[in-house]
Amino acid sequence: MSDESKRTTERIAELRPGYQADLAAGLDRFFEPRRTTCPWCGSERLTTRLRTTDLLQHKPGRFVLDRCEACAHTFQNPRLSAEGLEFYYRDFYDGLGEKKLGDTFGGRTAMYRGRAESMLPHDPGPKTWLDVGTGHGHFCAAAREVLPDTVFDGLDFTEGVELAAREGRVGHGYRGEFHELAADLAGRYDVVSMFHYLEHSTDPDRELRAARETVRPGGHLLIEVPDPESRWARLLGRWWLPWLQPQHLHFVPVANLRRRLTDLGFTVVSEQHREPHDPVDLLAAVWLSLDRLAPRDDAPWLPRRPGAARRVLRGALLVAGIPALVAGTLLDRFAIRPLSHRLGLSNAYRIVARRD
Known part of the structure; x- marks a missing residue:
């Protein structure tokens, strides 16, 4: 194990008790009450657009995006509370x-x-x-x-x-x-x-x-x-x-x-x-899918560090997915990017x- 990997492992172990205490207190406090009106225009014509989980950090929780049928605004509902924002941002951009x-x-x-x-x-x-x-x-x-x-x-x-x-x-x-x-x-x-x-x-x-x-x-x-x-x-x-x-x-x-x-x-x-x-849509979709299928990498919000067998299995699955990742990259950059606006595929x- 490299010195950097060792430091990361030690840091995760230090953070684990704090995360486990947060999770033991329950996830309800991380969300505000569900809205019945659009925060952009005030309409009550809301439909559910997406239900998902945290596909990047894999912190516990389920999240819903609603769409306003009056103005087309899409928003998280229920929205994260101040405690939820702190919990889910923690160790993403910092730490x-x-x-x-x-x-x-x-x-x-x-x-x-x-x-x-x-x-x-x-x-x-x-x-x-x-x-x-x-x-x-x-x-x-x-x-x-x-x-x-x-x-x-x-x-x-x-x-x-x-x-x-x-x-x-x-x-x-x-x-x-x-x-x-x-x-x-x-x-x-x-x-x-x-x-x-x-x-x-x-x-x-x-x-x-x-x-x-x-x-x-x-x-x-x-x-x-x-x-x-x-x-x-x-x-x-x-x-x-x-x-x-x-x-x-x-x-x-x-x-x-x-x-x-x-x-x-x-x-x-x-x-x-x-x-x-940003020509990364297919590449990212493939990566998120592989990462979701593979056993979790170590993180302080997991109750314990994954064992050696699970770590080996994760590595093997990600290596097996390399051809799909390469294909996604090539399609994103060379096939889709030149036509992205014409096809309505621009992501921003x-x-x-x-x-x-």
Whole structure:
């Protein structure tokens, strides 16, 4: 066993008693009461769109996504409570998951550059930029290559933003809830970006109002979110990665977001579907399926460490699945990506809006 593996095993053993105490207290406290109306438009015309489990960390719990038949908004119902958010986020972006997620996000430089370049037709030289939900600040570091004269700050409620500041990826790192910090940041930024942030928020409308307060008049708001109207969402069902339960709480159709931004005094100047598409849908679906079939890897929310035989079986099943993973990757990148928008398979959309 390598030193890093040994440290991980020891850390899991240290965390196990705390997780087991949380689970012994029951899961009901992790959920709010079920809603009977849509949080976006207030309609009572709700239908169940998806039932699933935590397919990434495999923490216990079952999650439901409802769809509003009046406005097409999809949302988690019942929604995680504050205790639930803490439990299911714990050790995903920080703690045990920090290195894995940091390596994953850190290797996506081309995608980050593309996001920054989407602002160039509208403001080729913003002086100040705030990235909300910045995580470890990898977008800001890459975007600086596109806009070297722009000062990039980051905001996040996790300790990742403090790491981003220490590593010099952001000029200033704000830790906390955006809507609580917005008054102190009012009118300060030429650009505010929210890349795959709104779907995590408990109240997307509140976050949009905070963005309006933070963007200076004439400045821009740049938003990228999963597209719940993607055909992949229907074809792949629970295996569609952007559902990301239980972390993703809201899925806003593009028409809804455009109307809400207009109501808040923005003018939408760009809408993109092809450019923000991330070609990983089939690969991720295959991986999630294999990971679900294989015995669990060790984690502190398991009552005990899996035995050697189960660990060997897990490895063997994942190795056997390599041809399917390779096939999914090739189809995603070379067969589907060029046609993703035309076929309605884009898994995300991006909007640029100017504050009037």
